Amino acid sequence: MVEQQTSWIGLRVGDFLVEDQIGEGAFSQVYSGANLSDGKKRAFKVAKSRDALEISHIVEPAPSQAIGLITGGLSGVHPDTVALLSSQVEKIRATNDAALVRIDTLVAEQGFGYYQMELLEGHTLGELIQTHSVSNSTLVEIARVMARLAKNSSFQYHGDLKPENIMIGESGVKILDPGYFGPLECDEGLFDNAAITTPAYYPQMEPDDILAFGLIAWEAELGIHPLLSIQVDDSLAIEDIAPGLFDWVRSYEQVGYYFLSPIYSLPRPTELKPELSAEMEDFLYKAVRVKRQPDGKIEKIPGFNSFDEIAEALIQASPRFD
Numbered sequence: 001m002v003e004q005q006t007s008w009i010g011l012r013v014g015d016f017l018v019e020d021q022i023g024e025g026a027f028s029q030v031y032s033g034a035n036l037s038d039g040k041k042r043a044f045k046v047a048k049s050r051d052a053l054e055i056s057h058i059v060e061p062a063p064s065q066a067i068g069l070i071t072g073g074l075s076g077v078h079p080d081t082v083a084l085l086s087s088q089v090e091k092i093r094a095t096n097d098a099a100l101v102r103i104d105t106l107v108a109e110q111g112f113g114y115y116q117m118e119l120l121e122g123h124t125l126g127e128l129i130q131t132h133s134v135s136n137s138t139l140v141e142i143a144r145v146m147a148r149l150a151k152n153s154s155f156q157y158h159g160d161l162k163p164e165n166i167m168i169g170e171s172g173v174k175i176l177d178p179g180y181f182g183p184l185e186c187d188e189g190l191f192d193n194a195a196i197t198t199p200a201y202y203p204q205m206e207p208d209d210i211l212a213f214g215l216i217a218w219e220a221e222l223g224i225h226p227l228l229s230i231q232v233d234d235s236l237a238i239e240d241i242a243p244g245l246f247d248w249v250r251s252y253e254q255v256g257y258y259f260l261s262p263i264y265s266l267p268r269p270t271e272l273k274p275e276l277s278a279e280m281e282d283f284l285y286k287a288v289r290v291k292r293q294p295d296g297k298i299e300k301i302p303g304f305n306s307f308d309e310i311a312e313a314l315i316q317a318s319p320r321f322d
């Protein structure tokens with residue numbers, strides 16, 4: 001049975017009064033609160049109780065899910081939400097980078113947990129995409145932050161990089177809510193291989209932040225996610241798909257991962273946005289690991305090797321870069 005998670009609004013947490021809910025994901029709710037003595041604000045990320053989890057065994061492209069990687073497919077699973085919060089805090093603290101949200105305290109008990117952190121001002125990249133207000137310089141800044149984080153051995157990968165987990169404010173880019181790839185203890189048992197991620201951004205079920213960023217850059221530039229918005233009119237005809245792309249997509253379909261398959265319907269960037277330069281079109285194709293051949297067919301290519309390479313290519317492709 002799925003129970004409604006009790007709201008924290010109006011609760012007193014230490015010296016704070018919880019005022020508003022500012023976010024909700026599969027495993028947690030995020031609130032803001034004010035200090036009763038000086039009015040200073042903080043954010044609280046609260047683990048959902050076991051009964052409040054709404055988890056289907058069918059894995060969808062979005063949002064974030066806990067996924068068991070099993071032979072021949074995937075299955076939605078029930079993780080320990082307090083353990084997830086604790087490992088998130090551990091990774092954020094160990095990484096110790098100004099681009100990650102600053103955490104004050106973690107409370108982790110059996111079946112109950114939350115962490116208190118700085119309340120960030122600004123908007124998520126998801127909100128900026130909706131209002132068509134993402135500049136190339138913002139994307140370059142995100143790529144530079146990711147380049148630095150990728151070199152940090154405590155961070156290694158984010159694993160759930162997506163527009164809702166990136167905040168843009170006056171103090172710059174902040175990265176929230178890292179995902180996870182590896183062994184996971186769940187109600188269903190111990191999985192040697194599991195993921196806390198969003199398949200639309202991690203379609204290969206690997207912690208490949210560079211591809212996730214490429215998908216985000218496409219979405220930010222063109223307003224639609226390349227693997228979520230199938231546009232029937234713009235679908236590639238079967239004869240437009242070169243063999244390497246077929247093989248790439250099929251290798252995942254064969255193990256039961258269908259999240260890459262919508263790439264067959266990839267619209268041409270300049271058809272979606274006629275004013276886009278040829279250089280930006282090339283950048284976006286490369287960011288999602290394909291290229292348009294002279295014969296018009298779409299072929300798989302290796303794409304970018306690092307976030308430094310992405311940042312540099314994005315600057316080169318942006319004529320009026322400031």
Ligand SMILES: Nc1ncnc2c1ncn2[C@@H]1O[C@H](COP(=O)(O)OP(=O)(O)O)[C@@H](O)[C@H]1O
Binds near residue numbers: 027029045064118
């Ligand atoms: N410290 C914070 N300051 C302001 N907003 C936040 C903060 N942390 C999270 N949020 C908001 O709450 C949403 C959900 O938080 P997140 O950590 O991504 O949790 P979830 O695991 O539920 O996705 C974010 O997309 C963002 O809009």
Ligand SMILES: [Mg+2]
Binds near residue numbers: 176
């Ligand atoms: Mg999130």
